[in-house]
Amino acid sequence: MSIKSILKAMEILYICLIVFAAISGSALADPDPLQDLCVADLASGVKVNGYPCKDPANVTGADFYYEGLANAIVPNNTFGVATSIAFITQVPGINTLGLSLARADFAPGGLVPPHTHPRATEIIFLLEGALNVSFITTSNVVISQTVQKGGVFVFPKGLVHFLKNISNKPAAIIAAFDSQLPRTYVWSLSLFGAKIPEDVLADTFQTLGPSYFLLLKYKYELCKFYQLVCLFEIILNKI
Secondary structure, three states: OOHHHHHHHHHHHHHHHHHHHHHHHHHHOOOOOOOOOOOEOOOOOOOEOEOOEOOHHHOOHHHHOOOOOOOOOOOOOOOOEEEEEEOOOOOHHHOOOOOEEEEEEEOOOOEEEEEEOOOOOEEEEEEEOEEEEEEEOOOOOEEEEEEEOOOEEEEOOOOEEEEEEOOOOOEEEEEEEOOOOOOOEEHHHHHHHOOOOHHHHHHHHOOOOHHHHHHHHHHHHHHHHOOOOOHHHHHHOOO
16 A cells, blocks of 8 residues: 555545544534523523523523522431422523533431432532432442542433432432533332333233332322322332
8 A cells, every 4th residue: 555545545534533523523412502691581482402591681690590409408207318409490590501400418327219310410519417329220230339528429411310318317419410400300200100010010010010100109108198208118028
């Protein structure tokens, strides 16, 4: 092969790499806002991917301010965790900015059960206490870490993760998301709270018959009726 041919091949390869980098960057990054601000008009009946903008003439500093994460909340459910959020519904000014915050307060032994955030990566900062945190890769590998006060941990976007207070004292975190509305999908509550046929659940778990899952779903509905979160107690106690 001549030097001229080699140089030509290298030129083509270089062009391909540049094109690939440009495509990858545009596909992976959130688009930038097209205006200085777009405060969400939460009262609008218009449905878009997000919220329409409020009239700029009506925007105030209050649209960008929120105090709801300042104080701890005492958990009053069987998980032993209370959460406060600062999403677009609380801070309309974050519309189109792709970020949000939340706070979680843990009783001793409190658990945030396995869940995902389908729209966001999450990073937590531990305000106090000690937590064991884990996420599960798509290869079913559990990545775990003990986090102490002042520590930071990241949960990759879309992966199942959970957090447990391993101390005999309260714990608290601040969590940040790269989405204005990351949403939370708790796999167990979705499985038994949704109307999935019992035979599908039985075949999925490859253990118990449909009647077992029918009873689980019935118990779950009772928990919802009495405003309790007791599904995990049901499972652990085997009904």
